[in-house]
Amino acid sequence: MAHRGKLVAQGVAVGLVALLFLLLVWTLVTEEGGDLAAAAARGERPEAPDFTLERLDRDGNLTLSSLRGKAVVLNAWASWCLPCKEEAPFLEQVWREERARGLVVVGLDAKDFRTDARRFVRRFDLTFPIVFDGPGDVAADRYGVTGFPETFVLDREGKVLEVFVGGITADEDRARLRAAVNRALAT
């Protein structure tokens, strides 16, 4: 009887360890974030993780996959981030110039107050769609954003063509973004 109890206890302990190991493996496998930038740099065109988030520019939600068929510039930003302020007018310019060709710029405001984000939108006269990701679940966990800003260029099939880590403020970065947008629009 005592031997049986010992076996059961050992079985439970082994089961718990196996469960923890599986949890670790699952966490590592589902943590796709940082891989997006690396995969895009290798020319692999990984699928952009889908999301549905509350809009800040108007009522309702926006689902990324509803934009299939359009090229997307997904810009992760926060109102307290300095380079985000520097690049915002350029992103608005790109949106106004290229939207007729099928480009949508989406602002992904993360780790921020809604009121601050709306003030930022008014200050820079942003007219493209803005979604709110206060906890940063989409930006950090699904897209692997570790700092702001970070920008993802998606083709018309929702695949990541290019990732910009940091502000798009230098002339060469702006030229690179325009080239990526042209490639995305050509898909």
Place this chain on the structure above:
Amino acid sequence: MRAHLVALVAFGVLAVGAQAASPPNAADLEAELVCPVCETTLDQSDAPVAQRMKAFIRERIAAGDTEQEIKDSLVAEFGSGVLATPPKSGFGLVAWLLPLGALTAGVLTVVLLVRRWSRRRGPPGPERPLDADLERRVDEELARFEG
């Protein structure tokens, strides 16, 4: 004696009421909330978003919000990860109950082990007599030693 008792109870009720009505302390709240960028408590962080959150806390205290209202407002913006301690409801309850469960399991294990060891040792049995040859040799050795 009765009057003293009534006065004591009244004082206690007033003291508790005064504590409940006193405004929340910003320093306490900053130690109980986490900066969503650097993931340390607000009092340990100088990140821009942490500074903005500290300013928000002071604004809400000045506006008369309770501690819970301020925490709820920040959770509505940044999610439950902004709380330094998990909520005592829903899945957060697991974090509170798990250590208690582990402690109970540990105490039970120790009790079971102690019971098993004490049972195994048991009461001392009757003395076995020495066999005749060994007894004779012991007597000889003792005699030689004493003589």
